[in-house]
Amino acid sequence: MTPPILSAINAGKVYPGGIEALRNANLTIAPGEFVCLIGASGCGKSTLLRMIAGFETVTSGQIVVRGKEVAGPGPDRGMVFQDYGLFPWLTVRKNIAFGPIARGKPKAGAMAVADRFVSMMGLDRFADSYPHQLSGGMKQRVAIGRVLANDARMALMDEPFGALDAMTREHLQEELLTIWRATGLTVVFVTHSLEEAIYLADRVVVMSPGPGRIVAEERIALERPRDVSSPEFNDIRRRLAALLHADHATEAA
Amino acid sequence: MSEAVEPLPAETAPVRIDATPLLRIVVPVLLLVGWWAETALHPGGLIPAPSEVGVALWDLAFGGINDDAFSQMLLPDLIASASRVYGAFVLAAAVALPLGMLIGRLRLVREMLEPTLQVLRPVPVTAWLPLSMIMFGIGPKSAFFLVALGSFFPILLNTIFAVRSVEPRLFEAAQMLGVSPARLFPKVVLPASLPGIFTGLRLGLGLAWVVIVVGEMTGVQTGLGAMIMDARQLSRTEIVIAGMAVIGVAGFLSDYAVLMLGRKLLAWSPRHG
Numbered sequence: 001m002t003p004p005i006l007s008a009i010n011a012g013k014v015y016p017g018g019i020e021a022l023r024n025a026n027l028t029i030a031p032g033e034f035v036c037l038i039g040a041s042g043c044g045k046s047t048l049l050r051m052i053a054g055f056e057t058v059t060s061g062q063i064v065v066r067g068k069e070v071a072g073p074g075p076d077r078g079m080v081f082q083d084y085g086l087f088p089w090l091t092v093r094k095n096i097a098f099g100p101i102a103r104g105k106p107k108a109g110a111m112a113v114a115d116r117f118v119s120m121m122g123l124d125r126f127a128d129s130y131p132h133q134l135s136g137g138m139k140q141r142v143a144i145g146r147v148l149a150n151d152a153r154m155a156l157m158d159e160p161f162g163a164l165d166a167m168t169r170e171h172l173q174e175e176l177l178t179i180w181r182a183t184g185l186t187v188v189f190v191t192h193s194l195e196e197a198i199y200l201a202d203r204v205v206v207m208s209p210g211p212g213r214i215v216a217e218e219r220i221a222l223e224r225p226r227d228v229s230s231p232e233f234n235d236i237r238r239r240l241a242a243l244l245h246a247d248h249a250t251e252a253a
Numbered sequence: 254m255s256e257a258v259e260p261l262p263a264e265t266a267p268v269r270i271d272a273t274p275l276l277r278i279v280v281p282v283l284l285l286v287g288w289w290a291e292t293a294l295h296p297g298g299l300i301p302a303p304s305e306v307g308v309a310l311w312d313l314a315f316g317g318i319n320d321d322a323f324s325q326m327l328l329p330d331l332i333a334s335a336s337r338v339y340g341a342f343v344l345a346a347a348v349a350l351p352l353g354m355l356i357g358r359l360r361l362v363r364e365m366l367e368p369t370l371q372v373l374r375p376v377p378v379t380a381w382l383p384l385s386m387i388m389f390g391i392g393p394k395s396a397f398f399l400v401a402l403g404s405f406f407p408i409l410l411n412t413i414f415a416v417r418s419v420e421p422r423l424f425e426a427a428q429m430l431g432v433s434p435a436r437l438f439p440k441v442v443l444p445a446s447l448p449g450i451f452t453g454l455r456l457g458l459g460l461a462w463v464v465i466v467v468g469e470m471t472g473v474q475t476g477l478g479a480m481i482m483d484a485r486q487l488s489r490t491e492i493v494i495a496g497m498a499v500i501g502v503a504g505f506l507s508d509y510a511v512l513m514l515g516r517k518l519l520a521w522s523p524r525h526g
Contacts, residue, residue: 053425053429054428054429055425055428055429072428073425073428073429074429074431075429075430075431077429078429078430079425079426079429081422081425081426083422085420085422085423085425085426086426087423087426087427087441087444087445088445088521088522089444089445089447089521089522090521091521098427098430099430099431102427102430102431102432102436102440103430103431130520130521131521132521132522132523146430150430150431
């Protein structure tokens with residue numbers, strides 16, 4: 001078996017105010033795997049993702065990426081934010097070239113790489129546009145393109161399609177799967193949509209709040225492209241929904 | 254690519270006459286008419302008629318009418334004032350920009366300097382006039398100091414605000430793309446705060462024109478402010494008004510040039526582009 005690209009070992013996060021955002025999270029992800037983290041707000045799914053990214057410190061346990069404990073953000077783990085986080089002063093092409101240039105690649109080479117990913121993301125017509133001139137879906141394409149152009153091994157995606165309309169979301173889900181298959185990228189994808197998680201992932205990790213923790217994992221064996229209206233799909237959905245809602249029931253009791 | 258932005262079909266509205274130029278001159282024309290009516294109703298009053306100011310302006314520019322100490326002095330005075338305005342503005346910016354960036358980004362510097370600056374800020378430039386003349390003597394140095402002071406605070410405050418209000422998300426984005434913490438300032442803070450800094454520079458240059466008259470109350474021989482002060486002593490009110498008009502137009506043109514420059518340089522910013 002290939003060594004995991006990521007392992008979280010009893011990883012926990014307590015904020016200075018004493019709020020426990022995540023307790024004893026154990027998670028192992030293989031290279032090239034597509035994993036979705038799902039759960040209600042406060043379940044620690046974004047905290048776990050941000051700890052993997054290196055934006056949040058780990059207060060107990062550890063997170064190891066490719067054999068090294070995470071000590072801060074790095075270009076091997078590219079992040080895609082729900083609110084895009086594009087640099088408004090750079091054109092689409094230069095936003096995508098930003099990472100390679102930041103890592104010391106000569107400008108001409110970086111621009112050539114950027115052009116390749118501009119095309120891959122279907123952004124040719126917008127290469128010289130600024131972010132404020134783009135739709136939400138276009139902005140998220142740029143955000144994905146810049147992570148790919150930067151040779152990231154892992155894409156960490158924090159509800160990336162949450163702010164988009166349904167049509168655009170479906171398009172981008174499809175494209176993300178195509179890119180994932182073509183590149184062998186490892187994807188950790190946070191969502192609150194059960195359907196999105198089951199549609200995309202090799203494995204769905206279910207999390208629960210109070211304190212945030214991992215409560216279940218489900219390997220999705222359905223063949224892609226998946227049919228969201230098939231009985232098999234709905235079986236999985238029903239089972240995971242029961243897990244997700246179990247906490248609400250106990251809270252209400 | 255369902256979300257591709259297609260240009261909207263051209264509007265086929267009926268041809269309309271653009272009334273904007275008309276809207277823009279209505280108020281100046283009314284003011285001029287009101288002024289003229291006032292002076293026509295009270296001949297021999299203290300306020301000169303628009304025509305007298307027009308004649309004074311002509312004589313200031315080209316001479317040949319009064320041939321006195323003011324004749325043909327417009328250009329030298331304008332150049333003297335403009336060089337003070339731009340020189341003092343550059344000096345103010347040279348101090349305020351780095352200082353504002355330090356105050357905005359470094360807590361230590363902020364705690365040390367901000368209280369002092371906040372107390373100094375409400376003191377009007379006029380109040381500094383006597384002290385300035387003691388510190389820098391009678392003449393151009395004092396004028397330079399006062400104009401620079403007037404221009405300093407808007408640049409400083411806008412720079413502080415601009416570098417402090419950079420979206421935290423952009424730091425995360427840059428870091429996950431491989432920018433080291435030390436490089437965040439040139440790669441993120443500086444470009445992200447340019448629109449705010451630009452607003453500060455624009456306000457600062459505007460204020461330099463506002464305080465030029467006070468600045469030239471320091472006993473300088475040339476400049477539009479000096480000209481106005483001299484004319485006031487001699488009760489040449491038509492020259493006072495002519496000087497006011499020249500400052501207004503010069504300040505306006507200067508601001509317009511800066512605005513156009515900003516549109517060109519900050520095309521990426523929805524606020525400026």
